Amino acid sequence: MRFGIPFTRPFTSPFGAPFPGSRRQTPTDYVAKYSAFNPNDFSLVTGNSVNIWDDRSAQTFGSELVTNGGFDTDSDWNTGTGWTISGGVADYDGTSGTSFLQQTVTWNNGVTYQIIINVDYNEGTGINTVFFGDGNAVSSVHLGIGENIITGVKAGSTNVLTITGRSGENLRINSISLKEVLTGANNLTQGTSENQPSLIQNTNPALNKVEFDANDFLPGLPLQAGDFTYVFKGLNYDNTGVTRFFTESNSLAEGFYFQQNSGGQWVCKDDAGSYHVLTTSILKYSQLVLKKEGAVLSLHGDGALVGNFSGDVTGDTFSMLRLGNSTASINGSLQGLEVFDRALSDQEIKSYGGA
Secondary structure, three states, rough: OOOOOOOOOOOOOOOOOOOOOOOOOOOOOEEEEEEOOOHHHEEEEOOEEEEEEEOOOOOEEOOOOOOOOOOOOOOOEEEEEOEEEEEEEEEEEEOOOEEEEEEEEEEEEEEEEEEEEEEEEHHHHOOOOOOOOOOEEEEEOOOOOEEEEEEEEEEOOOEEEEEEOOOEEEEEEEEEEEEEEEEEOOOOOOHHHOOOOOOOOOOOOHOEEEEOOOOOOEEEOOOOOEEEEEEEEEOOOOOOEEEHHHOOOOOOOOEEEEEEOOOOEEEEOOOOOOOEEEEEEOOEEEEEEEEEEEEEEEEEEEOEEEEEEEOOOOOOOEEEEEEEEOOOOOOOEEEEEEOOOOOOOOHHHOOOOOO
């Protein structure tokens, strides 16, 4: 009788990810990783909702980008009608409708920045939209008294930073700071309290999950260019209607979604507005991988290839910057998401479990 070392298939969890100690190793060169298995990846707010979902616990920043951010002199800023700068503050009197406080900044598209706007008072209820470049709104809320911290990705054809004053407001800003986020940039942050997914913790951390209602989303995914791979882990979703997994930043435009019509369709939409049907499978998968490799856009479910888009996507770009959506969101749960700025091999995809 011959004796040898028996082959042991790596143990996998019911959610597709190998258990700790498994021989199957998943890639570690991701540009962002979001996980429900470690509660330290989450900062919780009232109601156990997700505020920040990121395994990079600390952020570091570049140098100050605005000049005269303390409004020491009436210089460097372009002031619309109703704005005045004097004595260390910028005031808007609210008598001139929508009016802008602006500065041209040296910054780059596709890069994440953080602005801190310190407000002494803001009477009224107007929306003080903040733009990182022309037409690129990164925040559309009423600025509160004290420190307002806003993180967003620069876009647009100009380098103008804009803060909006509204009719009927009496707004005073005492300082503005703008810096590039160097590390910890890939935070997923909730938009409003009504649209926050919830972190559900279990006595067994392997069963932790983030629950998305039909209107929940998290913006802040890193911008990808060229080849990419997105790995969804421990996924449970509604496949009876339209399910939007990724949408574009600050809009409702689809990026990657499933729709239950024409027999079922998995679709990606590029930045030019073209729709790419990957497959018509209506099966549910606990692990999904969306990959762009050169001319090929493909979808893998539970480790196996589900389908490819039939055309060439070599020059296409996809801005999938928000997880979920304010309508037709995941309506289910997710245990993890990994983002790569390269195409994973078939073997690497299988390492997450499944086929």
